[in-house]
Amino acid sequence: MIEQESTCDMVSKPFNVSAEWILARRPALETVVRPFATVLGRRAKIIAALNGRLPATLLQRPVNESGMSWLVRHLSGQWNDGMAKVMGDLLPALNASFPDLSADFQTIDEMLPQHPDMAGTLYRAWLDGNQAAFNALAEDRRISAGALGFVVHWAMSTLFHALRIKWQEAQTPIPEITGHCPFCGSLPAMVLLLAPDQRINAFLSGGGGQAFLYCGLCGHQWRFARNRCPVCETDDHHRLVYYQEAENTGQRINVCHQCGHYLLCLDLRQTQAPPSLEMAAVGMIHLDVLAREKGFRPMASTPWNRID
Ligand SMILES: [Zn+2]
Numbered sequence: 001m002i003e004q005e006s007t008c009d010m011v012s013k014p015f016n017v018s019a020e021w022i023l024a025r026r027p028a029l030e031t032v033v034r035p036f037a038t039v040l041g042r043r044a045k046i047i048a049a050l051n052g053r054l055p056a057t058l059l060q061r062p063v064n065e066s067g068m069s070w071l072v073r074h075l076s077g078q079w080n081d082g083m084a085k086v087m088g089d090l091l092p093a094l095n096a097s098f099p100d101l102s103a104d105f106q107t108i109d110e111m112l113p114q115h116p117d118m119a120g121t122l123y124r125a126w127l128d129g130n131q132a133a134f135n136a137l138a139e140d141r142r143i144s145a146g147a148l149g150f151v152v153h154w155a156m157s158t159l160f161h162a163l164r165i166k167w168q169e170a171q172t173p174i175p176e177i178t179g180h181c182p183f184c185g186s187l188p189a190m191v192l193l194l195a196p197d198q199r200i201n202a203f204l205s206g207g208g209g210q211a212f213l214y215c216g217l218c219g220h221q222w223r224f225a226r227n228r229c230p231v232c233e234t235d236d237h238h239r240l241v242y243y244q245e246a247e248n249t250g251q252r253i254n255v256c257h258q259c260g261h262y263l264l265c266l267d268l269r270q271t272q273a274p275p276s277l278e279m280a281a282v283g284m285i286h287l288d289v290l291a292r293e294k295g296f297r298p299m300a301s302t303p304w305n306r307i308d
């Protein structure tokens with residue numbers, strides 16, 4: 001039986017504050033925003049607990065030197081137990097927030113202690129983009145591949161957030177900046193626009209008119225050319241356009257007609273940011289829908305934009 005738990009504490013606060021901020025502006029998103037606030041709050045607690053347990057030897061060189069493969073090699077051998085624990089720790093919040101998937105969550109929760117290698121196998125399949133391995137495991141266990149992917153995605157982002165925080169604490173040299181996250185190699189989930197002297201946290205420093213890409217998997221933010229597509233790197237302004245609602249100029253979607261991708265854009269020069277950027281992204285889910293209707297696809301998959 002998956003036990004339920006309250007998320008009312010200080011670690012969850014940024015997510016609750018952000019949820020209220022979004023719902024005051026867009027009350028129709030209540031059934032989307034509340035569940036994600038609960039899971040993000042739970043994940044924050046797990047990340048904080050993980051920080052003291054991560055081996056420093058994992059992070060002695062820039063992770064992105066050889067892309068994701070470096071992390072995969074190191075994590076899959078050492079982190080079977082850690083990965084299983086992260087998944088198990090997330091399941092109560094996922095179960096409380098997404099009751100339609102409850103039967104699948106229950107099966108996953110029961111499988112974890114019985115199959116010590118399963119979590120490692122799942123992480124590896126996810127990182128390798130090995131959908132066939134994923135589907136085979138889901139079919140074998142009679143659970144939906146979508147629910148399994150949802151759980152693994154949350155667990156991956158939990159682990160990668162903890163690793164990325166450790167990496168920044170260690171002040172590991174940052175490799176050359178591209179459209180891919182310099183820590184984990186993912187494409188961005190969002191771009192943030194800031195005024196020249198604006199700072200939203202300790203990692204966002206530097207002068208000039210600024211665009212920062214935000215990684216949905218590990219939470220890293222890095223500076224990038226404002227008028228360039230992070231995927232195909234075109235800077236042809238005829239190919240790069242954006243859509244926004246007339247009454248809400250702080251939120252928009254940037255689309256690239258060259259590669260067909262879209263990216264959520266939060267213009268912090270126009271709007272006060274809520275404390276959690278991830279909650280802000282959840283609150284822009286209507287723009288995800290709009291971009292997909294126009295035939296564009298997201299640069300990065302997130303737990304909120306993968307729900308159809
Ligand atoms: Zn990242």
Ligand SMILES: [Zn+2]
Nearest residue numbers: 229232256259
């Ligand atoms: Zn492009």
